Amino acid sequence: MAALSEEFTVSANEAVHISIVQPGPHDQLVRRHNFHPEFTYPIVGEAEQIFGYKGLDVEIQFAAHNLLPHINISYEKKFETVGTTSALDLNKKFRDFLPPTAFERGFESLVQDDPDAAAWTPPGECVKRYTRGGENYEVWAGSLLGMPMRTLVDNIQILIVSFIEGGQFINLEDVDWTLDRWRVYLTYHKASKPPTPRASPYTFVGYATTYRFYIFQKPAKGHVPISFPFSESITPNKLSSRLRISQFLITPPYQNSGHGSALYQAVYDEAMTDPTILEVTVEDPSEEFDKLRDMNDYETLRPQFEAADIKIDSSALTSLERGRLKRIPTTKLLPLDKLQEIRAKKKIASRQFARMVEMYLLAQIP
Ligand code: ACO
Known part of the structure; x- marks a missing residue:
């Protein structure tokens, strides 16, 4: 029984892979990038193992430009139960981390035949352009209130738990949509020539989400205090705030090439030009992020x-x-x-x- 259990147990970090796909010639999607997650414990449990399958392959695909997601689960053999242990219900597990669209059929033709892809631009506005190794990159930024931005963030949140230890989803159901607190920054590679004439030149590189905490200062003596809830005349966006970088990710194919620094600088530069932001903070930074932040802040302060x-x-x-x-x-x-x-x-x-x-x-x- 033990040998059978072992035979049907696979490492989740090896079985799961993420691919960034684009339309290709001969009506076939091209895998532009393919990489494994760093962590799968939030999805499959602490041991990061999947029981019940032989030859398991879980491919999470994202369209390179709009990040339309799709999950493809295939295996040679499934063993429903061994003794008292049942095979992990993969569809059920991944449903908590991917939007329902990821489980629908027709992904390949949706990406391959997307008539809007060539003219597509990332949501928000372009706030930075730079080159690395002779290639063009852009950072776009926009409020999470906009539906295209919200859909995009919802599509890729699985990357947060896959690459940030203890990374937290933004619960889009719980966001207070009456206050414009969340701003998202997206980095894209922009190809001078897309792989096919109908494909988008944009390929996703990474992203950061930021959140504003309003600083309610005590009113000076003699002033009428601000009353809550806000009256129409007081727009919270105009109040002093502290900006918190909440999630920050550069996908593995683009790491260690300065894209993290470029994205951090884009967030910081916007904070510098916004007189209502008094300081920039970071939520629970990882060691790697601390290094990036130190390097950039030191260059600013020296x-x-x-x-x-x-x-x-x-x-x-x-x-x-x-x-x-x-x-x-x-x-x-x-x-x-x-x-x-x-x-x-x-x-x-x-x-x-x-x-x-x-x-x-x-x-x-x-
Ligand atoms: N060419 C080559 N190397 C470069 C260049 C360049 N032009 N510019 C910088 N580098 C070097 C830097 O010197 C640095 O080297 P060091 O590690 O020896 O100091 C290294 O590349 C990393 O700097 P960047 O390339 O700017 O950073 P990167 O793009 O790799 O992003 C990050 C770093 C964000 C931590 C990324 O690795 C990542 O997303 N990791 C997984 C998720 C994660 O940990 N996210 C942060 C969690 S904390 C939070 O979310 C708030």
């Missing part, structure tokens, strides 16, 4: 620190204080007012800013 001549200055200390440097409060060693000014101007969250100051000071040690 010239500011240099211009303000930030350094540890012990000249104002008494000789007694100098002997006990460890116990001296930071206020006596660093120009905190200058630092606070830089932090506010560059909209960096306080803990991240403190890390950047520390990195800068350490880099000054000869």
